[in-house]
Amino acid sequence: MTDMICVGSISGAYGVNGEVRIKSFTADPEAIADYAPLATEDGSREFDLQLTRPVKGGFAARLTGVRSKEDADALRGVQLFAQRARLPHLPDDEFYHTDLIGLQVHDTGGVLLGPVKAVLNHGAADLLEVQVPGSSKTVLIPFTQAVVPTVDLAGGRIVADPPEGLFE
Template sequence: MEKIKIGKIVNAVGLKGEVKVYNYSDSEEVYERTPEIYAGDRLLKVQNVRMQKNMVILKLSGIDDRNAAEAAKGTELFITEADLPELPEGQFYIRDLIGMEVEEQGGSFHGVVTDVLQNTAQDIFEVKRDDGKTVLIPKVDAFVQKIDGKERLITVTLIEGLTDL
């Protein structure tokens, strides 16, 4: 069973054991639809979820007072692979994209996705070429023609000079 990191407890809230969570996922709904989450190695029941500005506030079983909440600071939170929601057709989790082969349509470019950067206007595939060089390919329709999850293959069309950067 693979565990997927979704957040980290960063502080205690109030006196009844609530914790403030820095959310690593793209949605707080993962906390609302998952009845139990791992806090480190402990499987805890989610008793309550609420939002405070952009932070998730959780009440977890076994963390029943301020002292226990303070002691949980720094603990990372995980769900299991079975708790991941099904994605619509054509959408992929980043963890599924990493390791996919990348080939240029009708060209000679070949590499493997090593990371997906998300701190820009669009996602960017970090691709390690067969010759060891790393290339950044924006995940936009102009470059990415097809992502085949079953074949684990991303077909791209590259413009001149993109692989020379």
């Protein structure tokens, strides 16, 4: 498990005075400010964050060290990470997406289906993108209790009961 969790991203400048547009990935979108300081993925920069107002698709915010539209535009696409210790402890049946990536997925009979390549959400529900062993093909599995009854973080594995024909 990683010590840093992605909690949001910068979608670009908001106005001309150095504000940025933030998209929050936290359960309570406004809570992203509570997890500051936030860092870039490589850890080369850290920012304190102050949300200034809600805007379409997220929030306008001020970041330390960002004073102009050019500074803000230069950060477009940057993901923001928080220390795991600053985030809330999750119940046993909830997981940070980053903790699932790389876990080996097995079917209920023990057959290896492949590792989790990514966790996606396109609005309806979470999906596990599983890399098929020995192939460049990936398969999307709904990340629901019915399809994925077991997640064993300590054992590094997931047990799934995917719909018939999905891995053929």
